[in-house]
Amino acid sequence: MTIKERVFSGMQPTGSLHLGNYLGAMVQWIQMQETHECIYCVVDLHAITVWQEPKELRHAIRQVTAAYIASGLDPKKSILFNQSQVSAHAELAWIFNCVARLGWLNRMTQFKEKAGKDRENASVGLYAYPNLMAADILAYRATHVPVGEDQKQHLELARDIAQKFNNDFREQIVAAGHEDGVFFPQPEPVITGPATRVMSLRDGTKKMSKSEPSDMSRINLMDDTDKIADKIKRAKTDMEPAPPTDIEALKARPEIDNLVGIYAALAGISKEEGLKALQDTASEGPSIFTGLKRVLTEVAVEKLGPIRAEIVRLMDDPAEIDRVLADGSARARAIAVPILADVKDIVGLIRS
Template identity: 35%
Template sequence: MTKKGRVFSGARPTGRQHLGNYLGAIRNYVALQAEYDCVYCIVDVHALTTVETTQDLKLNTFEMALDWLAAGIRPDESILFVQSHVPEVMELHTYLSMVTQLGKLTDLPTFKEKIRQQPENINYGLVGYPVLMTADIVLYKSDVVPVGIDQAPHIEFAREIVRSFNYRYDTKALIEPQVKHTEVLKVIGIDGKDKMSKSLNNHIELASTPEETIKRVREMVTDPARQRRTDPGNPDVCNVFTMHKIMSPQVEVDMINTECRIAGIGCVDCKLRFATNLNKHLEPFRAKRAELVSQESYVQDVLHDGGQRARAIAQKTMIEVREAMQLP
């Protein structure tokens, strides 16, 4: 089947993936494979701008790749690789940095946010982060980048850098990537407050056992006003209900929506129903993951092969780039 174009997306190596990663990104990645040539990158170099030590980098990269594959990334169709395996991206980053104004980079809200988060480590890599991100995208001649609505300005900035480069060197060597708006679900953690994340320890790991999943779901914060089993609840303010709407059959969602409001169902039962549905949903993922774990070195081979295929595209792009720049 003819594909619509090439998609690029990258994510930092965060190790074992959680439900927020799955609903927010991975499931989109899997679906996009039907329509696009997909290039999915584990951006380990980007991670270096914030990590204090690299001792977990290899393991986190491996675990993340394992989860992506178990979730349905098909390495025979898509390219799955590690950013640092294609050194051409560093070269392109350098060239693009020469057509990017420093003031624009330091004005970006994402940079300002990073300064707030790590005032003791405002490194050069942080400033150039959007330039490296642009290099990631354009190196593989990507047509579209799937992002949520709040991420669209990043791609617009990448487009500006590409225009500057193409204008400066009077070339069409680099493609301006288009935004593909995707519904990126913001999944709230089990604390019922913040976005699900490992660092906040409010996550539910995809690879956890059914029993561990039930335990984590039991810890989920519900409608805070519902103190006793006999109190009526309000599902509209309950994260468990939000998750039911994503994971559970409509008939069950409707039942909870009605029964919660009249104290016809208790939170313990409601959570157990969600955990059961979630475990059922994750069954194929967990089976595939167990199979992949048993095939020693399979994941490494996939990443190696993906790196080779990505590099072949990158090297062609860099020939065009160097020619356009008339480098001696």
Template identity: 40%
Template sequence: MNHSKFRFSVRFQSTVRNIDFNPESLSLTPRSTVFSLIQPTGRFHLGNYLGAVRNWKDIVEYAPEPTRLIFGVADLHAITIPKNAKELRDNRFEAIASLLSTGIDTEKAVLYHQSAVHEHAELSWILSCLVSMGNLNRMTQWKSKSSNVGQNASLGLYSYPVLQAADILLYKSNFVPVGDDQSQHLELSRTIAESFNRTFGKTFPLPNTILAPTRKILSLKNPEKKMSKSDPAQNSCLYITDEPDIISKKIKKAVTDSISHEFKYDPEKRPGVSNLINIVSGIQKKKIKDIEQEISAFKDHKQFKDYVTDIIIEELKPSRLKFNELLSNKDYLYQAVEKGNEKARVVAQQTIKEVKQKVGLE
């Protein structure tokens, strides 16, 4: 593993403080809790990997003792838009296999299914009674997602941010590693925590947002939008389970441009090239300018794309092999996640008991 420094952003209230993140000495406060969930969309794509789970793995590996680390699969969030039941079941365990395949050590971190801990839903209801509709109406993800379904948008989709706040506060989380698109939800979580503390007495710490060091990974076919499994153009999305020949094929077909004498990072004028440079930067944990220096002598797109392909194949090989091994051992997956479920329940039960006592429900 490359132990060179790379950058996280930690959001404190309305400001962002950038810190150098040395994996061997994480800047976490003593006895802090780091928490994050990811939706179960099946096997992870490169955006999931670089934007979230590889950072979780680094945190697990290098977080100082005694840091409490809780990561899991947000399967309650997954049903805000109903899905086929079998597909959801498969996706839930493919997500666990994907997390384990990236190297997350379950001896050091809790790895669980959100739906296995009913306190998430219970705390969500209590918190929803403190949140104004005005705050929820301002959520940009609600505006974006509801525009696709119009009047059929569900209450669950609308109140999604309250459940997300409950997820975070249930474990009294101090740090939440997320992508840029979740920053607004973390700000709302802080607002909800402040409201509860003001109304019922200090209960929750205010969670800080840890922004991943890698910029958003974009579609290989349309670098104007982010990489997504739901994209109908499947060559737009790279999965951590893709075989080397598939990776090579997708990168060869990736949109770039007609400029072949140099390869520079310029998201506005050269989004396709910039996306591939960003991928390499994320994998190698190097600054964009250092990648530009490495590729400065390349003469054509083939040389550039071969370079990108080799780096991706090398990075994803261990995860691909481990994922395939895990899916052939479903009993192990069930045992691993149930162990995490039990650990998560212990923490959740303590918090919900305290909350209900303060609210007057016990």
């Protein structure tokens, strides 16, 4: 049986989406909706693996949905929905809890990082969340998953779960009409885009993150012009007296590499051209980076200003956002429910 190419990805509604989310994922999502069948989710079940204030969570779900649309995701071209409205995610996750091995989860580095030293007080959901991520993807038999480098390990686990399910139930899968014995595809990671890893404005060795305590470390999609300008002005550089001479020299200076990369991605130019802009503007002010920060601020405001304005407009009509989510959830269920029904038959469960 031929499996149709289908894209699945999602973001958590925890905190405001930022420049790293936009450049690292959403730009690519927007492009892929022109060439693939795309399903983009607000993964609210993942969000509650750590405590969320309920009222704030509802607001965040709507705001992330608004950010999706404002950034260029079209609810008519792609399926946009929130995860908790499609129960197949949770049901398939339980089945995968019984397929995945404890040793596989013990190797997941993100749990160790998020749980920290107090692992015994972490939620079971946080520990088992990679199985839910596998269910998110495989509930739609998705073939391609745009992910950041930090999620690649979880996608590898999804591939392992798919393979083990196919192996464990090969006889039943063949009997169900899949002559090749393959029910779940091996989802392929898609790690491309203008800036697949945007780093913190305060530390060029750390990824830009919603969880970073300092808001000055990131540019949020909801930041206004003044905030964007202030954050870029205060962004960490270095004490070197001259700009890098080439890309290899740029890589050795992480904060500058990050600013040049962000500028190039927002301006739609190569990193080499971004470096040339730095070199060309190096004499503009008291710092060799004054000119780079000026042009970066200009392009950031130009690109992100309209997105912020559209998010604000959309958030003024929460009923319309809820309508988009309800419509997307219905379309998602139309795909996931038959797949889950087949899984239940293959596993041996009785259903009405």
